[in-house]
Amino acid sequence: MASTIITPDTIWPYNTLLEADEFINDNVISLSNFIGGQFTNDSFSNSVKQLDSFEPATGRLLYTLPCTSPAQVDAAIGFARAAFPSWSKTSRAERSAILQKISQLIRENRELFAVWESMDQGKTLKRARIEVDRAISNFSYFSTFILHEQTAARMVDGVALTYEHRSPAGVFALISPWNMPLYLLTWKIAPCIAFGCTAVAKPSEVTSMSAFLLAGIFQKAGLPKGVVNVIFGDGAITGHSLVSSPLIDGVSFTGGTETGIAIRRATAHQISKHLSLELGGKNPTLVFADSMSPSTRERTIRIAATAAFENQGEICLCGSRIYVQRSVYDEFMSEYTKYVAENYVVGDTVGAVASLQHYNKIRRYLLIAEAEKATFHLGQVPPSLLEGRDYGGYWIQPTVLTGVHKTSSVQIDEIFGPVVTITPFEDEDEAIRLANDSQYGLAAVLLTTDGARMRRVGEQLQAGLVWINCWLVRELGTPFGGMKNSGTGREGGEHSRDVFTVVRTLHLPSF
Ligand SMILES: NC(=O)c1ccc[n+]([C@@H]2O[C@H](COP(=O)([O-])OP(=O)(O)OC[C@H]3O[C@@H](n4cnc5c(N)ncnc54)[C@H](O)[C@@H]3O)[C@@H](O)[C@H]2O)c1
Numbered sequence: 001m002a003s004t005i006i007t008p009d010t011i012w013p014y015n016t017l018l019e020a021d022e023f024i025n026d027n028v029i030s031l032s033n034f035i036g037g038q039f040t041n042d043s044f045s046n047s048v049k050q051l052d053s054f055e056p057a058t059g060r061l062l063y064t065l066p067c068t069s070p071a072q073v074d075a076a077i078g079f080a081r082a083a084f085p086s087w088s089k090t091s092r093a094e095r096s097a098i099l100q101k102i103s104q105l106i107r108e109n110r111e112l113f114a115v116w117e118s119m120d121q122g123k124t125l126k127r128a129r130i131e132v133d134r135a136i137s138n139f140s141y142f143s144t145f146i147l148h149e150q151t152a153a154r155m156v157d158g159v160a161l162t163y164e165h166r167s168p169a170g171v172f173a174l175i176s177p178w179n180m181p182l183y184l185l186t187w188k189i190a191p192c193i194a195f196g197c198t199a200v201a202k203p204s205e206v207t208s209m210s211a212f213l214l215a216g217i218f219q220k221a222g223l224p225k226g227v228v229n230v231i232f233g234d235g236a237i238t239g240h241s242l243v244s245s246p247l248i249d250g251v252s253f254t255g256g257t258e259t260g261i262a263i264r265r266a267t268a269h270q271i272s273k274h275l276s277l278e279l280g281g282k283n284p285t286l287v288f289a290d291s292m293s294p295s296t297r298e299r300t301i302r303i304a305a306t307a308a309f310e311n312q313g314e315i316c317l318c319g320s321r322i323y324v325q326r327s328v329y330d331e332f333m334s335e336y337t338k339y340v341a342e343n344y345v346v347g348d349t350v351g352a353v354a355s356l357q358h359y360n361k362i363r364r365y366l367l368i369a370e371a372e373k374a375t376f377h378l379g380q381v382p383p384s385l386l387e388g389r390d391y392g393g394y395w396i397q398p399t400v401l402t403g404v405h406k407t408s409s410v411q412i413d414e415i416f417g418p419v420v421t422i423t424p425f426e427d428e429d430e431a432i433r434l435a436n437d438s439q440y441g442l443a444a445v446l447l448t449t450d451g452a453r454m455r456r457v458g459e460q461l462q463a464g465l466v467w468i469n470c471w472l473v474r475e476l477g478t479p480f481g482g483m484k485n486s487g488t489g490r491e492g493g494e495h496s497r498d499v500f501t502v503v504r505t506l507h508l509p510s511f
C-alpha cells in the first residue's frame with residue numbers, strides 16, 4: 001500500500017463513494033497543516049505525534065493527522081498576525097468577492113465534500129449534502145451581509161453627533177466539533193474573514209478531512225496567504241495552546257460544555273479576548289394534546305422524530321427529552337415508535353455514530369438505562385466493541401426509552417446519540433417546569449396548534465432557540481446561541497459582527 005503525503009488536489013478526483021473507497025484501500029492518507037498558504041511538511045517531522053482517524057461505518061483507518069505542537073501553533077498564529085494588517089484594510093467589495101468565490105468553488109465540488117464528510121463523520125450522504133449546502137450559504141450570506149451593513153449616527157439631545165466605528169478585532173482561534181464538521185467550521189470562518197479578521201482554524205481531531213479539503217478551496221480562491229490557517233490536532237495540546245496564546249484576540253468555539261469551561265479558565269486573565277462559546281444541549285420537545293388532532297398528528301410525530309434522530313442525534317439542537325401531554329400519551333407512543341421504526345433505519349436513513357469512543361459513551365448510558373429498568377420501546381444496548389479495531393462500524397439503533405427517572409443521568413446528561421426519553425406531563429405549567437429542568441438552555445421544540453400557547457409557553461422556555469411546529473429552521477441573521485450552560489454570546493448576521501469586531505463610539509459636539 002502506497003504511503004502518500006497528500007494535498008487536497010490528490011483527493012479532488014475521488015468524488016464518488018466508490019472512488020473514495022478505492023483510494024482509501026490503496027493509500028495511507030496523511031493530512032498536513034495549511035499554514036501561510038502552504039500545505040506544510042513540518043506536519044510530518046519526527047517530533048510531531050500523528051493521530052488516527054477511523055471511518056465510522058467500517059471502523060477502518062481513514063487517515064492520519066498531525067497533533068500540531070505548541071511551537072507549530074505559534075507559527076500558524078504568526079502567519080495569521082502577519083496577514084492581519086493588510087487583510088483588515090481590504091475593501092468590503094474585495095472581501096465579498098473572495099467569499100463569493102469560495103462559496104462557488106464549494107458548490108462546484110459539492111459531491112466531493114459530501115462524500116468525504118459522510119465517510120469521515122458517519123452521517124448519511126443525504127445529510128452530508130444538506131450540510132455542504134449550508135457551508136455554501138455561510139460564505140454567500142456573509143459575502144453580501146458586509147456589503148449592506150450600515151451604521152446609524154445619532155444626535156444626542158442636540159449636543160453631540162455620535163456614531164459607532166467598528167474595526168476587525170484581530171486574529172481568531174476558530175474551533176469546531178465533530179458532528180457537523182464543514183457546516184460548523186465555515187459558520188465561523190466566513191464571518192471571521194468577512195469582517196476583516198484572520199484566523200487559525202482547528203477542526204475536531206475526529207473529523208478533519210473536510211477542513212483539509214476546504215484549505216484547498218482557499219488556495220484555489222486566491223485567499224491571501226495567512227488569512228486562514230488550518231491546523232490539525234487534539235484539544236489538550238493543539239487546541240489548548242491555540243486558545244491560550246496571548247497573540248490570539250478572540251475565540252469562537254463550538255463543542256462540549258466542559259471544554260467551554262476549560263477555555264474560559266485558560267483565557268480568564270485575558271480580559272479583552274472575545275469569547276463566543278456554543279456548547280452542549282439536552283433539549284426538550286413539548287407535545288401538547290391539540291397537536292395530535294387528525295390534521296396535525298402526522299406533522300407532530302414527524303417533527304418529534306426528526307428533532308431526535310437527525311444525524312443520529314448528533315446535533316446539539318436535537319430534542320432528546322420528549323414530554324407528552326398525558327391525554328394523548330398512549331396514542332403518541334404507539335404512533336411515534338411505529339414512525340421511527342419505519343423511517344429511521346440503520347445503514348439507510350441512519351448513519352454510524354462518529355467514533356468508537358462516542359459509541360462506547362452512548363452504550364454506557366444505555367447500560368445505565370437498562371440497569372435502572374427503563375423500558376426500551378425501540379433499540380437495545382448495542383454490543384461491546386472492545387477488542388481490535390476492525391468491527392464493521394459503530395452502529396446504534398434509534399432508541400426510544402420511557403420510565404427514565406428525572407434524576408437519572410440518562411435524563412440529565414447530553415448523550416448526543418440516537419437516544420430519546422419520553423415522559424408524560426399533565427398541564428402547561430408542568431410542561432414548562434420539566435422543559436426548564438436542565439443545566440442546558442440551547443433549544444426547545446413546541447408542538448401545539450394553540451396560537452396563544454405558542455407565545456405563552458414559548459416565551460417562558462429557557463432556550464436560546466425555540467422552534468414552534470418546526471425544527472432547525474435557520475435564518476442566518478437571527479441570534480444563534482444558548483442560555484445557561486449551553487454557552488455565551490450569539491452568532492449570526494450582526495451578532496457575528498459583534499464577535500469579530502471592536503467598536504468605538506465617536507462623539508462630535510455641536511459647539
Ligand atoms: N451549541 C452549538 O452550537 C453546538 C454545535 C455542535 C456541537 N456542540 C456540542 O459539541 C459537543 C460534541 O463535540 P465534541 O465532542 O467534538 O466536543 P469537544 O468539546 O470535545 O471538542 C470540540 C473541539 O474542541 C477541541 N478541544 C478540546 N479540548 C480543548 C481545549 N482544552 N482547548 C481548546 N480546544 C479544545 C477539540 O479538539 C475539538 O476540536 C457536544 O457537547 C455538542 O452539544 C454544540
Ligand SMILES: O=C/C=C/C=C(\O)C(=O)O
Nearest residue numbers: 179187315316317474480
Ligand atoms: O450541532 C450543533 C448545531 C449547530 C448549528 C448551528 O450553529 C447553525 O445552524 O448555525
